[in-house]
Amino acid sequence: FIRLQDLIDQNALQGKRVFIRADLNVPQDDAGNITEDTRIRASVPAIKAAVAAGAKVMVTSHLGRPTEGEFKPEDSLAPVAKRLSELLGQPVELKQNWVDGAGLEGLQAGQVVLLENVRVNKGEKKNSDELAQKMAALCDIYVNDAFGTAHRAEASTHGIAKFAPVAAAGPLLAAELDALGKALGAPARPLLAIVAGSKVSTKLSILESLADKVDNLIVGGGIANTFMLAAGLKIGKSLAEPDLVGAAQTIIDKMAKRGAQVPIPVDVVCAKEFSPGAAATVKDVKDVADDDMILDIGPKTAAQLAQQIGAAGTIVWNGPVGVFEFDQFAEGTRTLALAIAQSKAFSIAGGGDTLAAIAKYNISEQVGYISTGGGAFLEFLEGKTLPAVEILTQRAAAK
Ligand code: 3PG
Numbered sequence: 001f002i003r004l005q006d007l008i009d010q011n012a013l014q015g016k017r018v019f020i021r022a023d024l025n026v027p028q029d030d031a032g033n034i035t036e037d038t039r040i041r042a043s044v045p046a047i048k049a050a051v052a053a054g055a056k057v058m059v060t061s062h063l064g065r066p067t068e069g070e071f072k073p074e075d076s077l078a079p080v081a082k083r084l085s086e087l088l089g090q091p092v093e094l095k096q097n098w099v100d101g102a103g104l105e106g107l108q109a110g111q112v113v114l115l116e117n118v119r120v121n122k123g124e125k126k127n128s129d130e131l132a133q134k135m136a137a138l139c140d141i142y143v144n145d146a147f148g149t150a151h152r153a154e155a156s157t158h159g160i161a162k163f164a165p166v167a168a169a170g171p172l173l174a175a176e177l178d179a180l181g182k183a184l185g186a187p188a189r190p191l192l193a194i195v196a197g198s199k200v201s202t203k204l205s206i207l208e209s210l211a212d213k214v215d216n217l218i219v220g221g222g223i224a225n226t227f228m229l230a231a232g233l234k235i236g237k238s239l240a241e242p243d244l245v246g247a248a249q250t251i252i253d254k255m256a257k258r259g260a261q262v263p264i265p266v267d268v269v270c271a272k273e274f275s276p277g278a279a280a281t282v283k284d285v286k287d288v289a290d291d292d293m294i295l296d297i298g299p300k301t302a303a304q305l306a307q308q309i310g311a312a313g314t315i316v317w318n319g320p321v322g323v324f325e326f327d328q329f330a331e332g333t334r335t336l337a338l339a340i341a342q343s344k345a346f347s348i349a350g351g352g353d354t355l356a357a358i359a360k361y362n363i364s365e366q367v368g369y370i371s372t373g374g375g376a377f378l379e380f381l382e383g384k385t386l387p388a389v390e391i392l393t394q395r396a397a398a399k
Contacts, residue, residue, distance in 0.1 A: 001392035002168040004046060004143050012141070012166075013053035015109050019139035020046055020170060021118075021156045023148035023372065024061035024080045034079050038355070039148060042372050044087050046145040046170035047112060051090070056107040058138065059084070059092075060115035060156060062124070062149065071120045081114045088112060099134050118156045125154055132159025144388055145170025147177075148372050151379040153387035161391040169392050172372065177389065179369035180380050183348045188313030189215060192345075193381075194336065196220025196319030197353070200244045206318075209383040211251045216308055217262045220321025220332070224265060225294055227252070231264045233285050236292035263305060267298025269322065269329055280328035296322025297332035306339035315340055315347040317367075318381065320357045333357050341366035350377030 007013060022043040027035045034040070043059070050057045066075040078094055085092040090112060095103045098115045107113065118124055123131035132155040136142065142164035144150075149157050150173065161167040169177075183191075193214045197203055200223050210217055219227050225240035230248040252262050265285055270292040271278035282298045297305070309315060317340060324333035340347050341363035349358060350371030358364050371377040376386060 001389070001396045002166070003174050004049060004145075004168050004170050007141065007166070007168055008049060008053045011053070013050060013055040016055050016140040017107065017138065018050045018055040018057050018141045018143060019135065019160070019164070020050065020057065020059045020143045021146045021149075021160070022046070022059055022061045022170075022172075023146035024059075024077065024084070025063055025148065026080065028079065032074070032079055034083055037083055039372050040080060040083050041087060042172050043084075043145060046143060046172060047084075047088060049171065050143070051088075051110050051112060054109045055141070056109055057112045058095075058098075058104065058107070058115055059112065060118045061146065062119035062154075062156075063117045064119075066117060066120050068120065068125065069122045071117070075117045075120055077114055077117050084112075084114060098138075099131070101138055104138060119154075121155070123155055127153050127155050127159045129159055129163075131155040133163050135160045136163035136165075139164055141166045141168065143168050143170045144392060145172045146388070147173045148374065148376050150373070150386040150388040151376040151384070153391075157388040158391050161388070161395055167392055167395045169389070173389070175369075176371055176373065179348050179371070180377075182346060183314050183316050183369075184213060184381070188346060190312050191314045191316070192216040192218065192308060192312035193316040194218040194220065194319065194321070196223055196321045198222040198239055200226045200241050200248060203319075203378070204244065204247060205382045206378060207251055208247075210316075210381065211254050211260075214255075214316075215260050216312065217251070217255060217260070218305055218308070218321075218336075219262060220297065220319060223319075224297070224321070227262060228264060228285065228294075233264070234288050234290075235294055236270070236288050236290050238288075238292070238294040263301075263308070265297050265301040266304070267300045268294045269296035269298055269332070271295050271329070274323075276326050278326070278328070295326075296324075296329040299331065299335075302332045302335035306335050309336060309339040309343055309345075312343060312345045315343065315345045316381065317347065317349040318351045318354055318378065320353050324357055324360065330360075334361055337361040337363055350374070
């Protein structure tokens with residue numbers, strides 16, 4: 001695909017109307033205050049570059065999952081406009097009802113406007129050609145910098161790229177794809193993945209896809225419990241999906257055939273109940289009682305896994321291995337996080353809970369690349385094609 005930087009190098013932005021699709025879908029509290037602004041900060045380089053290149057800049061994003069055609073106050077990007085303006089150091093006016101170009105006629109070179117929640121428009125989710133054509137008509141150059149929404153084929157992430165005079169990838173989208181490509185395309189070996197979370201079912205296709213690629217697949221959380229069942233271990237009343245034991249076994253067997261491993265915990269941290277004050281007991285996996293719930297990996301397991309992390313050439317991390325929100329079940333996640341931080345491997349991490357763990361253990365500087373994608377990061381790990389990227393590639397090839 002064409003990169004924004006290529007166009008800037010050709011001085012192609014001067015005086016041009018540039019439409020940037022960013023992912024500014026950030027969490028807010030009940031009062032509408034932004035609680036985490038990583039995605040806004042990550043969108044700044046593309047916008048600054050376009051401003052510096054003399055473009056008339058329009059930025060848009062979705063926020064949440066609003067009902068089409070029914071704009072409610074909580075759907076508004078107003079708090080995002082304010083934060084973006086602070087980060088850019090210039091005014092960012094929020095434009096309502098912009099699809100037909102109202103309020104965009106007088107846009108000046110170097111000016112930035114934010115176009116209200118793109119998902120409120122009829123046809124956005126369904127990727128309607130009619131809406132995509134209208135949006136394309138607003139610009140000379142379309143830039144997709146929304147990695148977090150790259151797994152969605154919507155009018156502002158996909159359709160518009162077919163109709164805009166020029167369609168390019170922004171620096172964030174390009175950096176995400178470069179980092180993920182480096183980790184999974186031609187990785188330094190051993191390639192180790194950590195896939196943890198409460199359910200095998202939600203991550204089964206990721207596990208299956210990674211089973212063909214990685215040398216070491218560390219599973220954690222409820223996912224590990226299902227793998228423990230496959231290994232013939234008792235897990236008491238821990239969260240697990242007995243109907244997926246067969247699928248877990250298939251993954252173990254497939255990996256074993258090529259000398260790759262799914263390490264099964266040797267010890268675990270158990271409790272009798274799931275609560276912030278629950279008493280934690282370290283147990284050998286053979287001693288898990290019928291009324292135990294496994295809420296973390298034990299110290300021996302954590303030490304073994306930390307050693308494997310230390311020996312890895314590439315690490316892909318998605319998901320905490322225990323209930324790290326409660327300190328007595330956080331040691332496993334903490335140990336692995338610190339091992340990743342200390343490792344010389346190229347590491348890439350993504351997903352909401354993983355980012356929270358990275359923040360809790362203050363290791364963001366030591367992780368090679370932190371993805372802004374949730375669902376998009378997971379779909380990339382599944383080996384799926386991201387439609388928003390595919391269309392940019394097709395446009396570039398059609399030239
Ligand atoms: C995300 O938060 O993962 C992206 O912004 C995509 O949001 P969506 O799942 O509502 O499409």
